[in-house]
Amino acid sequence: MTAMYALFDRPEAAQRAYTGLKRAGVATRDITVISGEPFEAFEFSHRDHSMILFRLALLGGIVGFASAVLLVRGTELAWPLVTGGMPIVAWWPNLVIIFEMTMLGAIVTTVISLLATSGLPSFRRSMYDPAVSDGKILVGVPVAAGGASDAIKEALSTGAIAVKTADF
Amino acid sequence: MSEYADTLVADLLRPLVKTSWRFWTLVVLLLGVVSLGVGSFAYQVNTGIGVWGLNSPVFWAFDITNFVFWIGISHAGTLISAILRLVNAEWRRPVTRCAEVITVFALMIGAMFPIVHLGRPWLFFWLMPYPTERQIWPNFRSPLVWDFFAITTYLTGSSLFLYLPTIPDFALVRDKATGFRRRLYSILALGWSGTTKQWHRLESAMQIMAIAIVPVAVSVHTIVSFDFSMAPVPGWHSTIFGPYFVAGAIFSGIAALIIAMASIRKFLHLEKYLHPVHFENLGKLLLLMSLLWGYFVFAERLTTWYGNAGSEMTVFWQTQRLSFAPLYWTMVVANFIVPVTILSFKRTRTIAGCVVASFGVVLGMWLERFLIIVPALGHKYLAYSWGSYRPRTPEILLLVATFGAMVLLYVLFSKVVPIISIWEMKIGEHPKLAHEQRTRDEAQAMWRTQP
Numbered sequence: 209m210t211a212m213y214a215l216f217d218r219p220e221a222a223q224r225a226y227t228g229l230k231r232a233g234v235a236t237r238d239i240t241v242i243s244g245e246p247f248e249a250f251e252f253s254h255r256d257h258s259m260i261l262f263r264l265a266l267l268g269g270i271v272g273f274a275s276a277v278l279l280v281r282g283t284e285l286a287w288p289l290v291t292g293g294m295p296i297v298a299w300w301p302n303l304v305i306i307f308e309m310t311m312l313g314a315i316v317t318t319v320i321s322l323l324a325t326s327g328l329p330s331f332r333r334s335m336y337d338p339a340v341s342d343g344k345i346l347v348g349v350p351v352a353a354g355g356a357s358d359a360i361k362e363a364l365s366t367g368a369i370a371v372k373t374a375d376f
Numbered sequence: 377m378s379e380y381a382d383t384l385v386a387d388l389l390r391p392l393v394k395t396s397w398r399f400w401t402l403v404v405l406l407l408g409v410v411s412l413g414v415g416s417f418a419y420q421v422n423t424g425i426g427v428w429g430l431n432s433p434v435f436w437a438f439d440i441t442n443f444v445f446w447i448g449i450s451h452a453g454t455l456i457s458a459i460l461r462l463v464n465a466e467w468r469r470p471v472t473r474c475a476e477v478i479t480v481f482a483l484m485i486g487a488m489f490p491i492v493h494l495g496r497p498w499l500f501f502w503l504m505p506y507p508t509e510r511q512i513w514p515n516f517r518s519p520l521v522w523d524f525f526a527i528t529t530y531l532t533g534s535s536l537f538l539y540l541p542t543i544p545d546f547a548l549v550r551d552k553a554t555g556f557r558r559r560l561y562s563i564l565a566l567g568w569s570g571t572t573k574q575w576h577r578l579e580s581a582m583q584i585m586a587i588a589i590v591p592v593a594v595s596v597h598t599i600v601s602f603d604f605s606m607a608p609v610p611g612w613h614s615t616i617f618g619p620y621f622v623a624g625a626i627f628s629g630i631a632a633l634i635i636a637m638a639s640i641r642k643f644l645h646l647e648k649y650l651h652p653v654h655f656e657n658l659g660k661l662l663l664l665m666s667l668l669w670g671y672f673v674f675a676e677r678l679t680t681w682y683g684n685a686g687s688e689m690t691v692f693w694q695t696q697r698l699s700f701a702p703l704y705w706t707m708v709v710a711n712f713i714v715p716v717t718i719l720s721f722k723r724t725r726t727i728a729g730c731v732v733a734s735f736g737v738v739l740g741m742w743l744e745r746f747l748i749i750v751p752a753l754g755h756k757y758l759a760y761s762w763g764s765y766r767p768r769t770p771e772i773l774l775l776v777a778t779f780g781a782m783v784l785l786y787v788l789f790s791k792v793v794p795i796i797s798i799w800e801m802k803i804g805e806h807p808k809l810a811h812e813q814r815t816r817d818e819a820q821a822m823w824r825t826q827p
Binding site for chain 1 (some may be wrong): 571
């Protein structure tokens with residue numbers, strides 16, 4: 209993939225480029241914005257919001273809960289050991305195990321979901337510039353074989369400290 | 377990058393790239409201390425658990441004290457960090473990672489002790505629920521098995537809670553490093569680039585983790601307290617033990633955090649980021665916990681004294697007036713008198729004052745754990761079975777080694793990972809920028825032009 213991207217040293221300038229690209233007819237999903245820190249105050253940072261992690265965490269919690277119930281009940285029935293006068297399937301002490309496994313399910317699922325939905329780990333070459341670690345903000349778009357349109361070039365070059373084209 | 381961000385990155389990456397002879401001297405010294413503990417453990421495994429001072433009826437002493445103490449210390453980090461994240465306290469930014477690291481290492485050290493105490497530590501995996509040839513599964517009605525589940529959950533959660541927000545910082549180090557370091561940090565960064573999607577997902581994940589980790593942290597020390605309160609032993613069988621242990625854990629955890637922060641502030645020259653106000657706030661929290669600890673001790677003691685049950689009173693007087701009284705009153709001074717005296721006044725609630733109070737609390741809380749365990753076990757219901765306990769050299773060396781291990785792990789961690797979250801510190805500067813008139817005008821103009 210060939211991409212054209214610009215580096216900005218101020219989020220305001222990156223926002224202008226982002227707005228300019230949208231005006232030039234570039235779909236939001238095709239615009240990549242990369243930064244060394246999140247900029248919640250700017251519109252370019254407001255896309256990609258999703259509740260999917262919360263839903264998956266809940267699902268992970270339910271799976272953890274169900275696994276714990278199966279584990280403790282199944283074990284106690286398979287190995288019916290009388291302990292301290294408690295019933296064979298003793299729910300009060302089992303609640304401790306069930307709680308911990310529910311939370312573990314939610315936590316582990318959250319992390320797996322984070323990695324899966326963020327495309328991590330990824331060691332393939334993708335649109336990136338190490339200048340991001342120096343505080344620059346990268347705004348880029350993939351360009352067709354014929355090169356970027358003038359509108360895209362103008363949107364990216366306004367206020368940019370560098371404009372680059374690279375293959376990823 | 378702004379001048380502030382430049383300085384921030386340079387200051388926080390300095391410990392990773394510059395290594396002085398002092399660092400290596402400290403590492404060698406700490407390795408020496410840790411090797412004392414390793415040697416002591418090897419001696420115990422080789423010779424048998426009889427090398428300790430344990431005897432009938434005191435079968436739990438130093439090792440279980442260390443276990444409860446270190447699990448308590450672990451409450452400093454993740455719990456405090458999670459609460460501060462959830463309430464969005466701005467002053468948390470330089471504190472959270474320093475705190476989260478304590479949790480992970482303290483848990484690792486604490487969780488080791490039940491295994492050390494097994495006598496046959498190589499059979500520790502019998503605690504794990506898996507289908508063995510013996511077809512024997514753990515008894516889920518045993519509080520010791522609850523410990524295994526609680527600590528596993530907390531350690532997993534805390535390690536991930538520490539790791540996730542370090543990923544963007546690893547990416548930063550990756551971009552600035554060369555050679556082997558670049559390869560190492562590339563792996564640790566998992567290919568993080570910093571797209572808007574990645575930032576949103578990371579922040580959502582941290583929010584979920586913070587919500588999940590608070591009840592887990594509370595449950596862990598409650599479950600540790602169940603190791604005692606589920607047993608019909610005088611002085612143990614008490615409904616107050618759960619919250620009492622949790623409060624004590626947070627108390628000792630904050631003290632450990634203050635000591636750790638003061639140390640990295642001084643030795644890594646991070647005065648620009650760890651301000652007196654951070655210590656002032658943590659000092660207030662420590663004062664609150666000291667008062668809460670005093671309240672719990674009073675409630676627990678009064679109930680015992682008022683009930684006047686024979687066996688309970690035997691243990692009570694052992695700690696108030698008899699053989700354990702010197703340790704008991706040292707604990708009261710260290711946990712209550714010293715911190716309340718120092719931290720109640722703004723003039724003495726300085727960094728040095730907070731550190732002195734924190735050392736007192738760490739000592740006092742270790743004594744508290746010891747005094748819960750040993751006097752009660754030595755004075756159970758039947759007077760003919762009473763006994764006493766004196767620690768022997770291997771146990772003392774193992775205790776000393778745990779402190780060495782904690783400091784060593786902390787020092788090595790701060791050599792590999794920025795001990796303060798760089799990207800979170802940068803965000804901390806955002807609101808200030810928004811107050812600048814020019815930036816505000818530009819932002820407004822830009823928003824007006826939104827399609």
